[in-house]
Amino acid sequence: MELTSQQMPTRPALLDDLPFHFSRLFHVYRASLQRRLGGSKMGKHIRPGMGSIYFALCAEDDCNVKHLAERLAMPGPTLTYLLDQLEKSGVVERHDCPDDGRAYRVRLTRLGRSLEPEMWRRHDDAVAMMQSGLSKAEAATLKRLLGRVVANFQEDNARIEGRVRVSAERQPRSRNGGRGRTRSTVDGPFVSRRGIPSSTAIAEASVIRTDRPKPRR
Numbered sequence: 001m002e003l004t005s006q007q008m009p010t011r012p013a014l015l016d017d018l019p020f021h022f023s024r025l026f027h028v029y030r031a032s033l034q035r036r037l038g039g040s041k042m043g044k045h046i047r048p049g050m051g052s053i054y055f056a057l058c059a060e061d062d063c064n065v066k067h068l069a070e071r072l073a074m075p076g077p078t079l080t081y082l083l084d085q086l087e088k089s090g091v092v093e094r095h096d097c098p099d100d101g102r103a104y105r106v107r108l109t110r111l112g113r114s115l116e117p118e119m120w121r122r123h124d125d126a127v128a129m130m131q132s133g134l135s136k137a138e139a140a141t142l143k144r145l146l147g148r149v150v151a152n153f154q155e156d157n158a159r160i161e162g163r164v165r166v167s168a169e170r171q172p173r174s175r176n177g178g179r180g181r182t183r184s185t186v187d188g189p190f191v192s193r194r195g196i197p198s199s200t201a202i203a204e205a206s207v208i209r210t211d212r213p214k215p216r217r
Contacts, residue, residue: 032129036122045089045115050082051123054108057092058116062107064097073154091115 030048037043046054052072057063060071069079083106086092091112097103131139 032126036126042115042118042122045086045091045111046119047085050086050091051119053079053082053086054091054112054115054119055123057106057108057112058119062105064100065094065104065106068106086112 033048037046037048052074053068056068056071063071065079065083066076069076072079083092083094087094090109092106093109094104094106097105134142
């Protein structure tokens with residue numbers, strides 16, 4: 001039996017196609033980053049998703065990894081994955097935290113520091129391209145509204161994760177004393193079902209906060 005137009009559930013028509021625009025934005029943004037980095041010396045060391053970490057270290061180097069995750073609002077698994085890649089490429093190095101034996105600190109290497117002027121140049125070019133055709137007022141409004149949408153997703157994810165955690169705690173224990181296996185899991189905003197940073201997470205992590213002062217060049 002098919003539903004009539006009067007019986008169909010109502011949808012928020014004004015933003016009905018917004019998820020499709022987000023998807024298109026993600027793909028064109030990632031492709032743009034790959035073109036800007038590909039085939040250059042920079043592309044051998046920095047890939048899409050690493051920009052926010054790099055610039056955060058430029059502003060405050062040799063910081064606690066946990067503190068870095070809080071500054072970037074980035075989940076631990078995503079940050080660990082990206083730091084692994086940056087360390088393999090020689091951009092950063094991790095070392096034990098002297099005042100906390102369980103923690104690590106991360107800092108830029110000499111190679112990492114040498115990339116800063118070119119990274120800022122490419123960042124400024126990308127921002128200028130994104131703001132093309134927008135007035136200063138429109139750009140400020142866009143930034144504010146996108147921040148509100150991101151906050152909505154984060155609040156919703158927190159509620160969902162809270163429900164999933166409660167549900168897991170209520171599950172009966174298996175014979176070996178462990179929790180029963182769940183049939184499905186709910187992804188966080190940055191981590192895929194296998195605990196590996198998703199491509200969306202990596203692209204989202206590459207967005208650079210421009211409301212902080214730039215370090216001296």
